[in-house]
Amino acid sequence: xxxxxQLFINGLAIGGxxxxxAIGFVIVYSATGVVNFAAGQFVMFGTFAGVAMLLNAELxxxxxxxxxxxxxxxxxxxxxxxxxxxxxxxxxxTIIIGTVAIGITMQNAALLAFGSWPFRLPSPVEGVNxxxxxxxxxxHAIAVVVVTAVMVALLWLLFFRTSLGIGMRAVAQDIQAARxxxxxxxxxxxxxxxxxxxxxxIAGLMLGPMWFADTSMGDPIALKxxxxxxxxxxxxxxxxxxxxxxxxxxxxxxxxYVSSAYKDLIxxxxxxxxxxxxxxxxxxxxxxxxx
Amino acid sequence: MLACKDLTVAYGDIVALxxxxxEVGRGETVALIGANGxxxxxxxxxxSGLNPVQSGDIMFEGTSVARLASDRRVALGIAQxxxxxxxxxxxxxxxxxxxxxxxWRRWRQPISGDLARVFDLFPRLKERRRQLGWSLSGGEQxxxxxxxxxxxxxxxxxLDEPSLGLAPRLAEEVYERxxxxxxxxxxxxxxxxxxxxxxxVADRAYVLETGRIVLHGTADDLKQNTRVREAYLGR
Numbered sequence: 081x082x083x084x085x086q087l088f089i090n091g092l093a094i095g096g097x098x099x100x101x102a103i104g105f106v107i108v109y110s111a112t113g114v115v116n117f118a119a120g121q122f123v124m125f126g127t128f129a130g131v132a133m134l135l136n137a138e139l140x141x142x143x144x145x146x147x148x149x150x151x152x153x154x155x156x157x158x159x160x161x162x163x164x165x166x167x168x169x170x171x172x173x174t175i176i177i178g179t180v181a182i183g184i185t186m187q188n189a190a191l192l193a194f195g196s197w198p199f200r201l202p203s204p205v206e207g208v209n210x211x212x213x214x215x216x217x218x219x220h221a222i223a224v225v226v227v228t229a230v231m232v233a234l235l236w237l238l239f240f241r242t243s244l245g246i247g248m249r250a251v252a253q254d255i256q257a258a259r260x261x262x263x264x265x266x267x268x269x270x271x272x273x274x275x276x277x278x279x280x281x282i283a284g285l286m287l288g289p290m291w292f293a294d295t296s297m298g299d300p301i302a303l304k305x306x307x308x309x310x311x312x313x314x315x316x317x318x319x320x321x322x323x324x325x326x327x328x329x330x331x332x333x334x335x336x337y338v339s340s341a342y343k344d345l346i347x348x349x350x351x352x353x354x355x356x357x358x359x360x361x362x363x364x365x366x367x368x369x370x371x
Numbered sequence: 372m373l374a375c376k377d378l379t380v381a382y383g384d385i386v387a388l389x390x391x392x393x394e395v396g397r398g399e400t401v402a403l404i405g406a407n408g409x410x411x412x413x414x415x416x417x418x419s420g421l422n423p424v425q426s427g428d429i430m431f432e433g434t435s436v437a438r439l440a441s442d443r444r445v446a447l448g449i450a451q452x453x454x455x456x457x458x459x460x461x462x463x464x465x466x467x468x469x470x471x472x473x474x475w476r477r478w479r480q481p482i483s484g485d486l487a488r489v490f491d492l493f494p495r496l497k498e499r500r501r502q503l504g505w506s507l508s509g510g511e512q513x514x515x516x517x518x519x520x521x522x523x524x525x526x527x528x529x530l531d532e533p534s535l536g537l538a539p540r541l542a543e544e545v546y547e548r549x550x551x552x553x554x555x556x557x558x559x560x561x562x563x564x565x566x567x568x569x570x571x572v573a574d575r576a577y578v579l580e581t582g583r584i585v586l587h588g589t590a591d592d593l594k595q596n597t598r599v600r601e602a603y604l605g606r
Contacts, residue, residue, distance in 0.1 A: 243469070243470065243473065246462060246466055246469075246470055247470060247473065249459070249461060249462065250459045250462060250470055253459050253460055253461050253462075254457055254459055254460075256421060256453070256457065257453065257457035257458070257459060258459070259419075259420070259421060259441040259442065260419055260421070260441065260445070260450070260451045260453055260457070260520075261445070261470055261471045261473070261474075261519065261523070262441075262442045262445030262446060262450075262471065262473050262474035262523055263442060263470070263473055264442050264473075265441075265442070
């Protein structure tokens with residue numbers, strides 16, 4: 081039982097990271113129709129922004145985290161200006177291929193800047209452990225679960241309680257109607273990329289102390305976030321959260337109780353079962369063409 | 372108030388509007404009638420800034436708006452209730468209405484007066500204020516589309532096929548409200564396939580055929596015009 085509690089919290093922590101990455105993915109997809117194949121590299125950039133600020137520049141963690149997230153927000157705006165804006169009149173597939181290109185570029189840029197040797201990003205609560213019901217749990221895992229929950233709550237407030245967030249939902253649902261209502265549509269679209277980059281940054285900073293920071297870490301994260309959105313329901317925010325937690329739990333519990341060699345097989349196997357049996361996912365929305 | 376001068380709009384090689392010239396004076400209600408595919412919606416899209424204009428100009432209160440982004444045009448006072456209503460389906464009635472005030476509303480400025488005016492005009496919307504947009508009936512969605520355009524505090528109201536897909540009684544009810552809005556002094560340009568309804572509220576009307584204005588005059592003159600009677604009034 082103590083093992084299970086420990087694994088469960090660790091699974092929730094990894095799952096929280098996947099959930100944040102998946103939420104960023106869903107925000108961009110529902111606002112712009114673009115499937116962001118660089119989503120994993122966004123998270124990798126978040127981790128390496130942490131490496132640059134905390135390990136290279138040796139900033140104290142509150143300043144370093146703030147600077148890393150600011151850099152990520154700027155990166156999201158840059159991504160919008162360099163990729164989305166010039167291509168927005170082209171078919172959406174062109175933009176999707178563009179995200180693939182930028183993802184590869186990001187990975188190689190990180191490789192050039194940081195080398196192939198993995199880093200270990202420290203946690204602000206490095207080495208602190210808590211005992212809960214006899215189980216020893218790292219304070220970092222608890223912190224990740226708490227931060228994920230706070231982020232979800234803040235996002236809910238943004239999307240349902242502020243006119244900015246309600247405007248973003250309007251743009252996602254009917255962009256022409258949003259234009260006729262006088263919304264500054266481009267600004268709201270840019271904001272969705274900034275938000276996705278910020279969430280990826282938070283995910284990356286939290287993931288750093290749990291994994292080794294390695295410039296090729298993006299693709300496995302993107303695949304997990306993608307599996308999370310398939311399981312939760314493509315385009316659904318609650319789905320991204322539930323799917324992310326589910327993938328994280330199945331990975332950690334599967335590695336421990338079945339075999340660590342098969343941990344990816346379990347989450348992707350479940351994704352494939354969902355694609356076969358319930359392709360709309362847990363929180364499925366009926367498939368519709370975007371107008 | 373609104374003047375389109377020699378307006379030409381094309382989709383690729385297909386010319387949708389061919390040097391259209393049209394004027395709407397302050398306080399007037401003008402109808403634009405024509406068959407399906409004549410270019411009526413294209414013209415309203417061009418006025419609202421959803422379509423680029425190839426040549427010609429759109430003047431609004433003396434200044435050219437033809438190159439302005441759509442949100443700037445709404446801020447100047449051009450609001451539209453588009454074809455097919457285009458209610459934001461996942462927002463409530465009240466959210467749809469409140470969001471349409473972004474063009475003029477400053478931080479936390481109250482909008483209850485504007486809401487009350489719209490609810491006065493369309494009491495059904497008040498009953499449904501917490502319901503999501505998709506759950507409304509066609510008639511209620513049309514009322515919401517018009518109400519939403521009014522929330523932008525327009526000086527010119529563009530209505531695109533407000534009778535589309537509505538039962539005759541409901542369509543008449545919607546036009547009853549349009550007349551009420553017109554009587555309040557707001558300038559209206561209404562696009563409509565239902566010529567009888569359109570001419571019932573309009574002071575003047577233009578007839579659009581395959582992208583060209585072929586006829587214009589006062590509503591009363593057009594009702595007597597043989598060509599209009601045969602082609603659009605069916606008698």
